[in-house]
Amino acid sequence: MENNNLIHLDNVERIYTVGETQVRALKGISHDIQKGDLMAIMGPSGSGKSTLMNIIGCLDRPTSGVYLLEGQEVSKMNKNQLAHIRNIRIGFVFQNFNLLARTTALENTELPLLYSDVSSKKAREMAMESLAQVGLEGREFHKTNQLSGGEMQRVAIARALVNSPSLLLADEPTGNLDTKTGNDIMAVLKKLNRDKNITIVLVTHDPEVAEAAEKTIFLRDGEIERIEINGNGKQ
Amino acid sequence: MNIVKTSKIALRALNRNKMRSFLTALGIIIGVGAVIAMVSIGQGARMEVEERFESMGTNLLTVRPGSRSYRGRSGGGGTYTNLKEADAQAILDSCDAVEYVSPSVNGRAQIVYQNKNWNTSIYGVGDNYPEIRNWPVEEGTFFTPSQVRSTQKVAVLGSEVTENLFEGADPIGQVIRINKNPFRVLGVLESKGESGGFFNRDDMIAVPYTTAQKRLLGIDHIQSIDVSAVSADRTNEARAQIEELLRIRHKLAPGAEDDFNVRDMADIAESASEATQILTILLGGIASISLLVGGIGIMNIMLVSVTERIREIGIRMSVGAKEKDILLQFLTEAIVLSVLGGFLGVVLGVGSSRLISHFAGMKTLVSLGAIVLAFVFSGSVGIFFGFYPARKASKLDPIEALRYE
Numbered sequence: 001m002e003n004n005n006l007i008h009l010d011n012v013e014r015i016y017t018v019g020e021t022q023v024r025a026l027k028g029i030s031h032d033i034q035k036g037d038l039m040a041i042m043g044p045s046g047s048g049k050s051t052l053m054n055i056i057g058c059l060d061r062p063t064s065g066v067y068l069l070e071g072q073e074v075s076k077m078n079k080n081q082l083a084h085i086r087n088i089r090i091g092f093v094f095q096n097f098n099l100l101a102r103t104t105a106l107e108n109t110e111l112p113l114l115y116s117d118v119s120s121k122k123a124r125e126m127a128m129e130s131l132a133q134v135g136l137e138g139r140e141f142h143k144t145n146q147l148s149g150g151e152m153q154r155v156a157i158a159r160a161l162v163n164s165p166s167l168l169l170a171d172e173p174t175g176n177l178d179t180k181t182g183n184d185i186m187a188v189l190k191k192l193n194r195d196k197n198i199t200i201v202l203v204t205h206d207p208e209v210a211e212a213a214e215k216t217i218f219l220r221d222g223e224i225e226r227i228e229i230n231g232n233g234k235q
Numbered sequence: 236m237n238i239v240k241t242s243k244i245a246l247r248a249l250n251r252n253k254m255r256s257f258l259t260a261l262g263i264i265i266g267v268g269a270v271i272a273m274v275s276i277g278q279g280a281r282m283e284v285e286e287r288f289e290s291m292g293t294n295l296l297t298v299r300p301g302s303r304s305y306r307g308r309s310g311g312g313g314t315y316t317n318l319k320e321a322d323a324q325a326i327l328d329s330c331d332a333v334e335y336v337s338p339s340v341n342g343r344a345q346i347v348y349q350n351k352n353w354n355t356s357i358y359g360v361g362d363n364y365p366e367i368r369n370w371p372v373e374e375g376t377f378f379t380p381s382q383v384r385s386t387q388k389v390a391v392l393g394s395e396v397t398e399n400l401f402e403g404a405d406p407i408g409q410v411i412r413i414n415k416n417p418f419r420v421l422g423v424l425e426s427k428g429e430s431g432g433f434f435n436r437d438d439m440i441a442v443p444y445t446t447a448q449k450r451l452l453g454i455d456h457i458q459s460i461d462v463s464a465v466s467a468d469r470t471n472e473a474r475a476q477i478e479e480l481l482r483i484r485h486k487l488a489p490g491a492e493d494d495f496n497v498r499d500m501a502d503i504a505e506s507a508s509e510a511t512q513i514l515t516i517l518l519g520g521i522a523s524i525s526l527l528v529g530g531i532g533i534m535n536i537m538l539v540s541v542t543e544r545i546r547e548i549g550i551r552m553s554v555g556a557k558e559k560d561i562l563l564q565f566l567t568e569a570i571v572l573s574v575l576g577g578f579l580g581v582v583l584g585v586g587s588s589r590l591i592s593h594f595a596g597m598k599t600l601v602s603l604g605a606i607v608l609a610f611v612f613s614g615s616v617g618i619f620f621g622f623y624p625a626r627k628a629s630k631l632d633p634i635e636a637l638r639y640e
Binding site: 044054059061083084086087092094098099100101103104107111112114116120157159197 | 240243244247251373403515547550552553554556557558559560590633635637
């Protein structure tokens, strides 16, 4: 049987200790995400969606529970091992783009490759290719302050894609953009999911953004409240 | 991630903040420059001293009162009175390895010629002084044994004094006043040339030691005896003969410590260059403090830079930078700054020591050792002061770093 599971979460808990009080940000999340899924995580502030995204994105470790990424147990890894997983398996797209200031689009896109074994020549080729994928040909040598918000988010997507990750995590990717640009960015993400079969997890509280996903997980108080399957997913 | 990539990242980051990078490096530039310039002055003085002693001849011995001691030396014979004129005569008479003897007393005095004043060193010496010191008379004559014996008020001038008092006029036969006593000028010694800016060997007047004792200093002992051995390879023999003779003459019991010491030029050169070595260490030490301050400057800027770039660190971590990568990046920035600063500092140091020798007339010697040392030191300063900020950066939590405003 072919295992198509990209992410397997089993009773994942995350407890923060602030002073003497303990905050249970996630109270036992169990969920599987398949390869090629386009999924959204929704929920009000404080529902634990950022915590869940940090754990899925290997920026954080669960306090208890099991997290398998492509069959690999990552919940027990140390910081350096997690950094390596982020480098080769995960791409991030943030609300505020998080690009390096005064640095060209190309250099930003190359960034993950600096921390892998790719030669600088090869890195340049891969970054160019990645930028082309998000429609930024000809803008490679523009610095970030010469780019519009939409373009900056495209650079961020190109950077997330450059290492051909298994998973693309987008945290409010349209939050800092106007509606039209936001729609363009969503179109880019949907196209990547459809054409390249890239697994995408969106974290948002914008229902319109969540509509693009095939499936939406609603979180409340650190638990999965409900899961909705949208009609407009791919066939 | 390899060194080339890390350096590239560090260089890009420094390049983005050119002004700040330059100011940070400036501390190191000045520090290294100061170390090299100061040490070169010290080394120059040392070389000068060594050269000077070589030019005095290798068969010269000096007998001084007081026991032999290098470091606790009591700065000359002024405090001892047990060396007498008769000792000098005895050395000349009974030591066969000795060729010339010149008793010697020193002092400073005010010299007046017509309306000109000059303060200089008075050397009371014997008539063989030019031969012993390998210092010929250029014009006129030196004083004769009989002039010494009869305590005549005659003087032979160093070229610096001649220039200052006579300004080109012929000094021979003129009368100058040394502490108000009239002295007739017999001759002028050959110029020995500038000597490193600290003291000028031509700034002196030689008079008969007998005259200096009685008319100028009012003493009956002598402060030292210059002795020249018959040849350079007989200096040790001469030294042994002198020591034996003086022990007998001073009635020292066997086992008692000498109340005098005999030193050859090698000894004197050694202690003199020891003194300049201390000077070098002192100057270098003071300059090193500025290097240290430069290092603290680097640490300061790197700490600011880490705080300012917490977001950048978060971004790098989120795309897979490990702790080690971040540490290396910031450490490399610090090292690049200090090594670059070190390089420019070497240029500055070499340049300024050239300027010092050109304008201040001091001899300077830039040694390769000083350059290497300053360079290595600046590199270590970079590592030492760069490490703490770099480590701080590498220990950041990626989630918090990404959220940092």
